Each structure stands twice: as C-alpha cells, then as structure tokens.
Amino acid sequence: MTDTGFFGRLNWDAFPITGLIQNPNANEIVANSAAAIVIIGVIVVVGSLTWFRLWGPLWRDWLTSADHKKIGIMYIVFAIVMLARGVLEGVVMRAQQAVGPGDGFLAAEHFAELFSTHGTIMVFFVAVPFVFGIANYLIPLMIGARDVAFPVMNQISLGLTVSAGMMLMVSLVVGNFSTGGWTAYPPYTGAAFNPGVGPDYWIWAIVVSGIGTTLTGINFAVTIYKLRAPGMKFMRLPMYCWTIISSSILIIFAMPPLGVAALMLAADRYLDFHFFTNDLGGNMMNYANLFWLFGHPEVYLLVLPAYGIYSEVFATFSAKRLYGYNSLVIATMCIAVLSFTVWLHHFFTMGQSALINAVFGIATMLIAIPTGVKAYDWMATLYRGRIRFSVPMLYGLSFLMLFVIGGLSGVILANPTVDYQVHNTLFLVAHFHNVLLPGVLFGLLAGYNYWFPKAFGFRLNEYWGRITVALWTVGFMLTFLPLYFVGLMGMPRRSFSWEDPSFHPYMIVAVIGALVILSALLSVIVQLWVSIRDREKTRVPVGDPWDARTLEWSIPSPPPPYNFAVIPRVTDRDNFAAAKERGEAYPTPEEYEDISMPRNTGIGFTLCVLSGVWMFALVWWIWWLAVLVTALMLLSFILWTFRLDTEQVIPAEEVRKQHEAWLDLVRSATPVDRDHEIAPENRGLARPDLEAVT
Amino acid sequence: MKRAPTHSYPGLNLGRRHASADQAAEVVTFGFWVFLMSDLVYFGLMFAIYITMIDAQAGGPGPHELFDLYSIFAQTLILLTSSLTVGLAMLALKYNLPRWRIVFWFCVTLVLGLCFLVLEIRDFMAMAEQGGIPQRSGFLSAFYGLVPLHGLHVAAGCVWLIVLGIQLRMFGLTDLLMSRVVRLALFWHFLDLIWIGIITIVYFGGLTYG
Numbered sequence: 001m002t003d004t005g006f007f008g009r010l011n012w013d014a015f016p017i018t019g020l021i022q023n024p025n026a027n028e029i030v031a032n033s034a035a036a037i038v039i040i041g042v043i044v045v046v047g048s049l050t051w052f053r054l055w056g057p058l059w060r061d062w063l064t065s066a067d068h069k070k071i072g073i074m075y076i077v078f079a080i081v082m083l084a085r086g087v088l089e090g091v092v093m094r095a096q097q098a099v100g101p102g103d104g105f106l107a108a109e110h111f112a113e114l115f116s117t118h119g120t121i122m123v124f125f126v127a128v129p130f131v132f133g134i135a136n137y138l139i140p141l142m143i144g145a146r147d148v149a150f151p152v153m154n155q156i157s158l159g160l161t162v163s164a165g166m167m168l169m170v171s172l173v174v175g176n177f178s179t180g181g182w183t184a185y186p187p188y189t190g191a192a193f194n195p196g197v198g199p200d201y202w203i204w205a206i207v208v209s210g211i212g213t214t215l216t217g218i219n220f221a222v223t224i225y226k227l228r229a230p231g232m233k234f235m236r237l238p239m240y241c242w243t244i245i246s247s248s249i250l251i252i253f254a255m256p257p258l259g260v261a262a263l264m265l266a267a268d269r270y271l272d273f274h275f276f277t278n279d280l281g282g283n284m285m286n287y288a289n290l291f292w293l294f295g296h297p298e299v300y301l302l303v304l305p306a307y308g309i310y311s312e313v314f315a316t317f318s319a320k321r322l323y324g325y326n327s328l329v330i331a332t333m334c335i336a337v338l339s340f341t342v343w344l345h346h347f348f349t350m351g352q353s354a355l356i357n358a359v360f361g362i363a364t365m366l367i368a369i370p371t372g373v374k375a376y377d378w379m380a381t382l383y384r385g386r387i388r389f390s391v392p393m394l395y396g397l398s399f400l401m402l403f404v405i406g407g408l409s410g411v412i413l414a415n416p417t418v419d420y421q422v423h424n425t426l427f428l429v430a431h432f433h434n435v436l437l438p439g440v441l442f443g444l445l446a447g448y449n450y451w452f453p454k455a456f457g458f459r460l461n462e463y464w465g466r467i468t469v470a471l472w473t474v475g476f477m478l479t480f481l482p483l484y485f486v487g488l489m490g491m492p493r494r495s496f497s498w499e500d501p502s503f504h505p506y507m508i509v510a511v512i513g514a515l516v517i518l519s520a521l522l523s524v525i526v527q528l529w530v531s532i533r534d535r536e537k538t539r540v541p542v543g544d545p546w547d548a549r550t551l552e553w554s555i556p557s558p559p560p561p562y563n564f565a566v567i568p569r570v571t572d573r574d575n576f577a578a579a580k581e582r583g584e585a586y587p588t589p590e591e592y593e594d595i596s597m598p599r600n601t602g603i604g605f606t607l608c609v610l611s612g613v614w615m616f617a618l619v620w621w622i623w624w625l626a627v628l629v630t631a632l633m634l635l636s637f638i639l640w641t642f643r644l645d646t647e648q649v650i651p652a653e654e655v656r657k658q659h660e661a662w663l664d665l666v667r668s669a670t671p672v673d674r675d676h677e678i679a680p681e682n683r684g685l686a687r688p689d690l691e692a693v694t
Numbered sequence: 695m696k697r698a699p700t701h702s703y704p705g706l707n708l709g710r711r712h713a714s715a716d717q718a719a720e721v722v723t724f725g726f727w728v729f730l731m732s733d734l735v736y737f738g739l740m741f742a743i744y745i746t747m748i749d750a751q752a753g754g755p756g757p758h759e760l761f762d763l764y765s766i767f768a769q770t771l772i773l774l775t776s777s778l779t780v781g782l783a784m785l786a787l788k789y790n791l792p793r794w795r796i797v798f799w800f801c802v803t804l805v806l807g808l809c810f811l812v813l814e815i816r817d818f819m820a821m822a823e824q825g826g827i828p829q830r831s832g833f834l835s836a837f838y839g840l841v842p843l844h845g846l847h848v849a850a851g852c853v854w855l856i857v858l859g860i861q862l863r864m865f866g867l868t869d870l871l872m873s874r875v876v877r878l879a880l881f882w883h884f885l886d887l888i889w890i891g892i893i894t895i896v897y898f899g900g901l902t903y904g
Contacts, residue, residue, distance in 0.1 A: 149721050149722075149725055150722075150725060214732055217732075218725055218728045218729055218732065219725075221728055222721060222724055222725040222728060225724065226720065226721045226724055227721070252728060252731060252732045252735075253731075253732070253735055255732070256732055256733075256735035256736045256739060257735070257739055259736065260736055260739045260740065260743075264743070264839060267828075267835065267839065268835075271828065271829070272828075272829045273828050273829065273835040273838070273839070274750075274752075274828075274829070274830075274831060274832045274834075274835045275743070275747075275832065275835050275836070275839070279752075280750075280752040280754075280830070280831050280832060281747065281750025281751065281752040281831045281832025281833060281835075282750070282832050282835075283746065283747065283750065283832060286743055286746060286747075290739065290743075293739075634853075638853075638857055641857065641861070642861065642864075644865060644868060644870055644871075
C-alpha cells in the first residue's frame with residue numbers, strides 16, 4: 001500500500017480497452033461497450049451544452065439554485081439516467097442466464113460486477129434519488145411552505161448523491177467495480193480476498209451518498225415538523241407527508257449503521273484494522289448485523305413514500321376522500337417502527353439459535369398487518385368512487401394486484417424453516433423485485449405522471465403513458481414471476497452459469513420479459529418526447545388538471561419560485577378540495593408581503609466536484625490528492641459560513657403583479673369536467689364534480 | 695411558517711421585534727438536535743461494536759495493560775470544565791454581556807479542548823509503545839474506531855470555536871451568529887455526554903470485563 005507512484009495504483013491496465021486489445025472476446029466487448037456508452041454520453045452532453053450555449057443558464061438557473069423545486073427535478077433526472085444503466089445491466093444478466101446450460105458469454109467476474117452495480121445503483125442511485133426528488137418538489141408545496149428548512153443543505157445533499165453515483169459511472173471506465181454484491185459482505189470484500197479497487201469504489205460511493213441521504217432526512221423531518229402553514233395540524237397533513245416523515249425518521253436512525261459498516265470495512269482495507277477479518281479477532285457477523293440494521297429500514301424508507309403517492313393518486317382519481325386516513329397514519333408509523341425489529345431475517349441461516357430466528361420471523365410477519373390495513377384502505381377508497389383510469393391510477397391498480405403477491409411471498413420467506421430451503425435462490429430475487437418494482441418504481445412513475453403538470457405546466461401524453469404502464473406490468477410479470485419457480489426448483493441467485501436443463505424455459509421467458517422492461521424504459525422516454533412536442537395542447541397554467549385535493553394544486557403550474565404568494569390558512573384535511581366545494585378556491589389576497597428567498601450559491605456544486613475527486617483519489621491511493629481535496633472541502637465549507645447575506649428579497653409589488661396576472665387567468669379559464677380531463681381544453685381549472693362522496 | 699411564536703427562543707436575545715428571527719433560530723436549532731440524534735446513533739453503534747469485541751484480544755494487550763486511569767481522570771476533568779466554560783459563554787449571550795466575554799470563554803474552551811486532545815494523543819502513543827495498535831486485534835480496532843472518533847469530534851469542535859470566534863469579531867452578534875453559538879454549545883455538551891459513555895463503557899467496562 002505504500003509503494004505507490006504519483007497516480008497511486010492507477011495505470012493503463014485499469015482501462016478496459018487494454019483488456020480488449022490483449023484478449024478480444026464477447027466479455028471484453030460488453031465491458032468496452034459500457035465504457036464507450038459512458039464516454040459518448042459525456043461527450044454528447046458536454047457538446048450539446050456548448051453548442052446550444054447552455055452552460056450559463058445551467059449554472060445560474062440550476063446548479064447554483066437552492067430552490068427545492070429545481071433540486072427535486074435534478075434528483076429525478078439523475079435517477080432516470082441511473083435507471084437506464086440499471087435496467088441495461090439487468091437485461092445483460094438475464095441474457096447471460098438465458099444462453100442455456102454452460103458458461104454464457106460473460107466472464108464470472110464480469111457477471112459478479114453486474115449484479116453488484118445493478119443492486120447498488122437501483123437502491124442508492126435510482127430509488128433513493130427518485131424518492132427524494134419527488135419529496136423535495138412536493139413537501140413544501142403540500143404543507144404550505146416556501147422552501148425546505150435548509151435549502152443550501154439540500155443542494156449539498158444533491159451534490160454528494162450525484163458525485164457518489166458518478167463514481168459508479170467512473171468505475172466502468174477506470175478499473176472495476178466490486179464483485180461482492182450490493183451488500184459487500186466481508187471477509188470476501190476485505191483486503192485479503194479482494195485487494196483490487198472494486199470494493200473501494202463501493203465503500204466511498206456508499207459513504208458519500210449516505211451522508212447526503214442523512215442530511216436530506218434531517219431536512220425533510222425538520223421541514224414537516226416546523227414549517228407547516230398555519231392550521232396545518234398533523235392530522236391534516238396529506239398522507240404523502242406522513243410517509244415522508246416516517247421515511248425521514250428511518251433515514252435519521254438507519255443511515256448511521258450503513259456509514260459505520262462501510263467505514264469499518266474501509267479501516268480494514270486501508271489501515272489493516274481487524275473489524276471483519278478472519279484473523280486476530282475480526283467478526284464478520286458484526287458487519288451482517290450493521291448492514292441489515294440499515295438494510296431493512298431502507299426498503300421501507302423507499303416503499304413508504306410510494307405508498308404515500310398511491311394514497312394521493314387513489315383519492316384524486318376516485319374523486320373521493322382517502323378512506324381510513326387515521327388508520328393509514330397509524331399503519332405507516334407502525335411499519336416505520338417494526339422495520340427496525342426484523343433485520344435478522346436477512347441472515348436466518350447464519351447460525352443464530354432457533355428461538356432468535358423465530359422471534360425475528362414473527363416480527364417480520366407482523367409487518368404484513370399494517371401493510372394489509374393499507375391495501376384495504378386503498379381498496380375502500382376506490383369503492384364507490386368515480387374512478388378515472390388515468391395513467392397514475394393504472395399504475396396504482398397494477399401495484400395493488402402485483403404488490404400483494406410480492407408481500408405474500410415475503411410472509412413465506414419470513415418463516416425461518418422455509419427460508420432455509422429457498423434462501424440464496426432466485427425465489428428471493430423474485431420476491432424483492434416483486435415488492436420493489438410494483439411497490440417503489442410503479443409508485444414513483446405514478447407520481448411522475450401525476451405531478452408532472454404541476455412541475456412543468458403541461459400534462460404528459462396519456463396514450464404513451466398507458467402503453468408504458470402495460471409494458472412495465474407485462475415486462476415485470478414475464479421477468480420475475482418465472483424466477484419464483486426456478487427458485488423453488490433450487491436455482492441459486494447470482495450464478496453466472498447453471499447446468500440443469502429444466503431451468504432453461506423459465507430463463508427464456510425471463511429474458512423476453514427483460515426486453516419488454518427495456519421497451520418500457522424506452523416508452524418512458526418516448527412519452528416524455530411526445531409530451532414535450534405537443535406541450536402547447538396540454539398546458540395547464542391554472543394548476544389543477546386532475547380536480548385534486550391538496551394544497552400544491554391551488555397554485556399556478558409551474559409554481560413561482562416563492563410557491564405561495566400568500567401563505568394559506570389551512571382549515572381542513574384536503575384543504576383545496578374543501579375550498580373548491582365551498583367555492584372559495586382562488587381567493588384574492590388582501591395584502592402582499594415582501595418574500596425573502598435563499599440566494600443562489602455554488603457550495604453544493606463545489607462539494608459535488610471536490611467529493612468526486614476525493615473518492616477517486618482514495619480509490620486509487622493517490623494520497624497527496626486526497627489530502628489536498630480534504631483540505632479544500634473543509635476550506636470551501638468554512639469560507640461559505642462567512643457569507644451571512646444568504647437571502648434575497650422579492651418585493652411585494654412584484655409578487656402582487658404575478659399573482660394577479662394568474663388570478664385573471666383563473667377567472668378567464670373555462671372549467672372542465674372530468675370527462676374532458678385529457679382534452680386540450682383542460683387548462684387546469686376543474687369544474688366541481690357530481691356530489692363529492694365523503 | 696408564519697405562525698406567530700408565543701415566546702422568543704430561550705437563551706437568545708433576539709429581541710421583541712424579531713419574531714421571524716426567533717422562528718428561524720428554532721428551526722435551525724431543532725434541526726441541529728436531530729443531527730446530533732443521528733450522530734449519537736453512530737456512537738451507539740461503535741459502543742455496541744466495542745462491547746462485542748471486548749474479548750477479541752487475540753493474545754494481544756488488553757485493557758489492564760493499556761489503560762491509564764490517571765490520564766483518563768485528567769481528561770475527564772478538563773472536558774467537563776470546558777463544558778462549564780461553554781456554558782459561561784452561553785450565559786454571557788443570555789445576559790447581554792459584552793461580546794468579548796463570549797469570545798473570552800470561547801478561548802478558554804478552546805485551550806481546554808486542545809489540552810484534552812494532547813492528553814488523548816499522549817495516551818495513544820503510550821498504548822502504541824506497549825503494542826496497543828489497532829492492527830493488533832479486533833478489540834484494539836474497536837477501541838481505535840470509537841475513542842479517536844470522539845477525539846475527531848473534539849477537534850472539529852475546536853475548529854468551529856476558532857471560526858465562530860473570528861466571525862463574532864468580524865460581524866458582531868447577528869441573529870445568525872447567535873444561533874450558531876447555541877448550536878456550538880449543544881455540540882460541545884454532546885461531546886461531554888459521549889465522553890461519559892466512553893469512560894463508563896470503554897475504560898471502566900473494559901477493565902471490569904476485559
């Protein structure tokens with residue numbers, strides 16, 4: 001570790017092209033194509049930014065912005081880019097296993113890298129930033145606030161998450177990623193068995209994004225606790241806000257175990273400590289416990305916000321109040337608490353006593369109770385509602401049916417005796433994809449379709465939206481339901497080759513499903529493209545295209561930087577729906593006040609770049625650079641604290657002018673009923689529906 | 695956001711007409727409490743790891759050979775006194791005493807913090823002389839994962855004292871800086887709390903069960 005040169009242990013062998021020249025085969029071609037996609041992607045982005053002269057606007061309006069809405073959108077863009085990579089990796093893996101008995105076209109190491117990056121990316125750099133992006137955008141709008149509690153910290157969180165995600169992209173071009181799975185269990189990932197750079201990429205990406213995630217959790221929790229509009233009592237919060245509170249609590253308590261575990265692994269690898277090594281008293285069970293002490297709450301911190309999205313979607317598109325609000329709140333908090341009591345079910349087979357396994361098995365099954373309450377509440381919301389089968393609702397229905405199957409397979413796995421049979425098989429892979437795709441991903445896509453007109457002022461294309469839903473649903477079922485069967489037949493997960501010919505038909509179906517999922521991803525992009533092309537026909541400047549119920553729909557689309565010209569007074573749950581029923585939906589304010597908003601700052605971007613360089617230096621043992629960048633990060637942060645004038649004032653007169661222009665627009669717009677929801681005349685003013693069912 | 699506060703933020707002299715400043719101070723301070731809670735989980739886990747690894751000495755030196763309770767006693771006195779001096783800075787803020795009083799108590803706290811760090815590093819060096827280095831055993835890895843983590847926090851607190859002292863000299867007692875004083879004081883008391891855990895679990899616990 002000491003005899004390293006100016007560039008540490010970085011040399012030409014680290015670049016995949018060297019491998020291709022020395023040994024041209026299918027495996028190297030796949031690796032080089034992936035590296036080429038990254039490089040071409042960077043060239044295209046940089047080139048088009050330069051060609052269209054967008055560097056200035058990008059810097060002024062986006063990268064330095066502390067506006068929660070812009071930060072939210074950047075999170076989502078980042079998540080979708082990473083989603084593309086994660087899906088492609090999934091397709092390659094399914095293709096490898098579909099080749100048939102034998103070794104396929106990938107090398108074993110390469111396959112191991114694929115499932116490691118696929119898991120790491122999908123959890124930390126797709127699901128988390130997508131959830132945070134939507135929450136960032138919505139939370140202040142839903143509670144009637146002008147921004148999150150700590151706008152600049154929000155920007156820093158985004159910077160850290162993105163720089164950590166970029167490390168995974170860099171690992172495609174320089175060196176290799178870990179082969180230890182997304183869980184990176186030592187001692188396999190320790191220095192003795194894995195001296196290369198792979199686990200180091202994993203460690204630093206996890207540590208840095210973990211810091212960003214923790215800060216976001218603190219930010220959301222404080223925002224919801226402290227910045228609610230007057231009258232917005234806890235039991236008047238939209239359901240989505242409740243799920244974000246629970247997620248934030250999970251983040252605040254569950255991210256530290258991950259950080260601790262990753263840093264201890266780093267100490268083992270870099271400084272020759274003995275936390276998890278095989279010799280001198282190291283104990284890998286500490287790692288397993290720490291990792292899953294984080295890992296299980298993590299899945300709930302991802303799925304709870306999706307539950308929140310579904311709650312909003314079911315209520316709006318059934319034109320009804322959400323059924324069983326109180327029970328949903330209680331169920332959400334129960335899930336949040338119970339999620340900390342079940343981590344051991346991830347390693348039933350690792351040598352605990354039968355009693356301990358039984359306790360954790362029962363605790364795991366208990367989670368099905370509050371989740372079941374939720375499923376029934378959603379169905380009761382639909383019951384006798386005036387349902388519109390819009391895109392978010394279709395995602396919701398697909399979720400209701402598929403997610404219950406996934407949840408039940410989880411209850412099966414919660415039984416330790418069953419788990420002994422199917423652990424480490426594709427049955428488990430089928431289970432968690434069955435909860436993560438219909439649960440988290442469909443929820444996020446439903447939210448994306450639902451709130452897109454709020455963020456950009458025009459609706460997404462309904463036709464392509466429906467095709468996308470169908471492709472995701474069918475693709476999911478074809479890909480993952482067969483894996484239940486091969487799992488029960490005994491096919492281990494993460495195997496790059498297999499021998500039993502009876503697996504083959506299932507593997508063929510699964511790869512076809514993977515291609516359908518790929519086309520679903522393309523369909524998402526086509527939908528966006530078509531929607532942007534036809535945007536003049538779908539504009540909703542008044543702001544309420546779906547006859548929705550919560551505060552964010554009571555303001556213009558897209559909202560002004562300060563969100564609310566005048567902070568609303570909340571008198572009801574579903575305040576906007578109640579105001580519409582009373583005919584007081586768009587009040588004319590008596591007076592306007594100066595609004596102070598956070599100024600732009602470059603600190604988030606600075607820390608993003610510096611932390612990226614810092615991670616790279618640590619991975620490749622370029623010590624002088626690591627020390628230098630550490631000093632620069634500290635210095636830039638300290639210097640930033642010397643800037644005290646962080647607010648700028650928007651004068652009341654300007655707010656009045658903008659708001660009155662919008663109110664004129666509201667008065668001149670024609671209200672549309674729900675039968676014309678997707679027609680061009682829907683400008684975002686809803687006609688009161690038939691008798692609202694409560 | 696506009697809810698009128700019923701009373702001003704305790705311990706800060708933000709003045710009667712500073713309702714929004716009080717609100718801002720409350721949000722920021724609450725956020726800092728939440729951060730400390732998360733940080734506390736870090737320490738809690740490191741304590742747990744230490745306890746599980748107390749027997750993993752792998753034939754290397756253990757607590758009885760390595761721990762010097764006289765030095766720990768001195769460090770405890772120094773750190774607890776520094777908590778008192780940070781408290782005196784807070785009282786100076788609360789009772790509108792001149793600004794130099796706050797900076798003065800910051801300086802005293804800084805000196806005490808640095809003394810603590812010097813003693814702690816001396817301890818580590820003495821341990822290393824007897825073979826007590828983190829590479830020797832799981833037990834020592836756990837020790838060096840926990841106690842220097844606290845030391846690192848103290849060092850960060852010292853940097854913060856210097857930076858905030860300079861800012862107080864430069865800008866005077868603005869609302870923002872006053873709320874930073876509150877947060878720094880919270881942080882410093884938090885370090886004391888962790889230290890009490892360390893002497894109880896790491897040192898006394900180690901000597902009792904190790």
